[in-house]
Amino acid sequence: MRAAMVSAMGIEPALGEIDLPIPLEGENRVKVAAAAISHVTKARASGAHYSANDEFPFVVGVDGVGRLDDGSRVYFALPRSPFGSMAEFAVADSRLCIPLPDDLDDFTAAAIANPGMSSWAGLTERARLKRGETVLINGATGTSGRLAVQIAKWLGAGKVLATGRNPIALEEIRQSGADVIIQLGVEPETLDNRFMKEFAEGVDIVIDYLWGRSAERLLITAAKAGSGASPIRFVQVGSISGSEISLPGAVLRASKIELMGSGNGSVSTDKLVEITNTVLRSTRPARLDISFRKVPFAEFNAAWPKNDSTSRTVFDLSQGTK
Known part of the structure; x- marks a missing residue:
């Protein structure tokens, strides 16, 4: 064959x-x-x-x-x-x-199943999203990130923040459901100030598709801003921007950040199959x-x-x- x-x-x-x-x-x-x-x-x-x-x-x-x-x-x-x-x-x-x-046609199903399962598992099985919570999608301009914005809204997120480098793509994402857009690739101080403002207003969950420098800045800024009464659940899904980060240990000691991953291993195969089935039937x-x-x-x-x-x-x- x-x-x-x-x-x-x-x-x-x-x-x-x-x-x-x-x-x-x-x-x-x-x-x-x-x-x-x-x-x-x-x-x-x-x-x-x-x-x-x-x-x-x-x-x-x-x-x-x-x-x-x-x-x-x-x-x-x-x-x-x-x-x-x-x-x-x-x-x-x-x-x-x-x-x-x-x-659901064959080609949409083939395109959406894997990234949809990844987003759905990160939001539900790992972050335990509650209706009305604020979710930040780091790396929302790719296909997986764009889908995560839609899924977060469908699952009841009260506010969705989206980050990405491409300003045109970010505007498209705003039109498809993101409440706030944040452009990456700007001056570090400008980006930190923007992150600080959003964390001060309240972020419950971060779904990260990038890792690398932007994830470092998010974690450090979240720690400086303080996480309020509830911990920030930071869910690592992809590493498009780099496989490693440099993170001071004090960031985790001095904050209520819960750092976790989502994927095959952190979620059982049976559960991933169940979630994929849900994604396909919800598309x-x-x-x-x-x-x-x-x-x-x-x-x-x-x-x-x-x-x-x-x-x-x-x-x-x-x-x-x-």
Whole structure:
């Protein structure tokens, strides 16, 4: 079958041929219709992710949408290695296959499932969002951050603050639900003053997609501002701006900040499956919107190297690869 494969360490994935996967007991075979590029998919393909494969060749892709042998449509996650989701067929644990609602198309489902689950889990399972609370989304101009703004509002946040570097994108996010926008990349003193003002008025939860310098400034400023009667729940979800930060220990000793992560490991697999199911069934009722571009699978080699943080790439495998 046709598949996007990494043939050796350090080699970019490319279209090739691999034998059809044979499902084991407890697995489903999925005829793949759509699969999206994600940060995890890219990191695993390059060998940079902790779960990266050490056997070659392997098929890239951690999740997708397709049909089971009985014709039912499902979203599936974590296909068995060395088979990934970017292939004509995949095999996945039946417990990781989620039936799709009839009103949700394959490509929207493939685009929204992973970032939607990430945001929803961070807000509910980790931060324990309460209706009326104030949420700050650090890194809201990317596809995941934009979705997090919408989800926070749907889940009952009273006020949503959004940070990002692109002023045009920030204005778009304001139109789609953010109450306050904060531009990153300005003078450090200006940014600190802006953060201080918002924390003084009250921030309950920070959902961080960036890490790096902006996360440092947020944590330090939050500590200086004081966290009032309730602790600030700082949830680390992504690290687009850097994998490490420099944080004085006094920041945590002198504040009520609760610093935590959200992802596979901090949240159980069963719970993540449950949350993903909720996201998929809430997409239409909540009018959740995510930008994506649909690309024929035959164009994989050209599309893979391109990165666009404002729109996800979803490969169309429904029409074959010829």
